[in-house]
Amino acid sequence: MAMTDPILSESAAKVRLRRQGEVLRSLMTNPTTALGMIIIILLLGMAIFAPYLMPPNIPDPYQMPRDWGATRMPPGTPGHPLGTTNQGGxxxxxxxxxxxxxxxxxxIVVSVTVVIGVVIGSIAGIVGGWIDEALMRVVDIFLSIPELIFALAVAAILGPSFTNIILSLCIVFWVKYARIMRAQIILIRQSDYVQAARVMGDSRFNIFRRDILPNASTPIAVQATLDMGNIVLVGATLSFIGLSESGIAEWGVLVSEGQAGIASGRWWASTFPGLMIFLWALAFNLVGDGLRDALDPRTEGKR
Known part of the structure; x- marks a missing residue:
């Protein structure tokens, strides 16, 4: 039996590689998903190369530089291609x-919430009993409050800062991953291959590591992709209503600073950052939907 293990491992590796290739081809051949991926690549490129695209001339590059002699300048102004805000930003x-x-x-929010949600959901799904009931009742309480309202309340309690917005989103967004992970564990552990592994004497940890966790990762990956866009949308909303520091380079703050000028025709200070928020959320939703269709075997015949 030991002599066949490398062959079985190699075959499993080839199956995974082939499946990954099929998923990638499915994503690239879907026009809306491909559009989302292109937008994400452009936005990520802008974020990565920000120091080269707009070199900071202040100690903190995330603070908006102010030019009080060039306030409310329209797009196309020399030195300010997209214009300036009321405060000269x-x-x-x-x-x-x-x-x-x-x-x-x-x-940060996706990484933290996925880890917390997967750990808590795994404990609930594997241990069961009163621990499962207690954890899921906590999850139900969190899920009963709308995400935006909950994040708004937590951020208001913590105080206005960009760091506190991130912390409030971590507190709010982990529950859905716990619910998804628990549901996947309950579903997968009833499958034939898990039952067979249990009969053959595999430990609970090995079954979880080898059989349950890889198969439960699909809905987690889809939800994380969708949340990459949703988190920025909620975070920008919190910044817009004043729960972040004023003057920082953040899209929600920019929209908030520019809203006063919309009625008088100074649309640019809010429009351009608002467009970026829209593109970010749209792109990750397009890719998330495409990833869900590509990874869900029930949709294979429909593609």
């Missing part, structure tokens, strides 16, 4: 460095 600088702020927010 360069809109292009805020848009470019705001992409880095949004990327930082999304990655």
């Amino acid at each position: 360069d809109v292009l600088y805020g848009v470019v460095w705001g992409s880095r702020s949004s990327l930082q927010m999304s990655l």
Whole structure:
């Protein structure tokens, strides 16, 4: 039996590679998903190369530089291609460095919430009993409150800062991953291959690591992709209503600073960062929907 293990492992590796290739081809051949991926690549490129696109001339690059002699300048002004805000902030600088702020927010919140949700959902699904009931009742309480209202309340309690917005989103967004993970464990552990592994004497940990966790990762990956866009949308909303520091290069802050000028025709300070928020959320939703269709075997015959 030991002599066949490398062959079985190699075959399993080939199956995984072939499946990954099929998923990638499915994503690239879907026009809307491909469009979302292109937008994400452009936005990520802008975030990564922000220091080269808009070199900061202040100690903190996330603080908007102010030019009080060039306030309310329209797009096309020399030195300010996208115009300036009422406070003399360069809109292009805020848009470019705001992409880095949004990327930082999304990655931190998604990483933290996935880890917390997967751990709690795994404990609930594997241990069961009163521990499962207690954890799921906590999850139900969290899920009963709308995400935006919950995040708004937590951020208001913590105080206005960009860091506190990230912390409030981490507190709010982990519950859906716990619910998904628990549901997947309950579903997968009833499958024939898990029952067979249990009969053959495999430990609970090995079954979880080898059979349950890889198969439960699909809905987690889809939800994480969708949340990459949703988190920026909720975070920008909290910044817009004043729960972040004023003057930082963040899209929600820029929209908030520019809203006063919309009625008098100074549309650019809010429009350009608002467009970036829209593109970010749209792109990750397009890719998330495409990833769900590509990874869900029930949709294979429909593609």
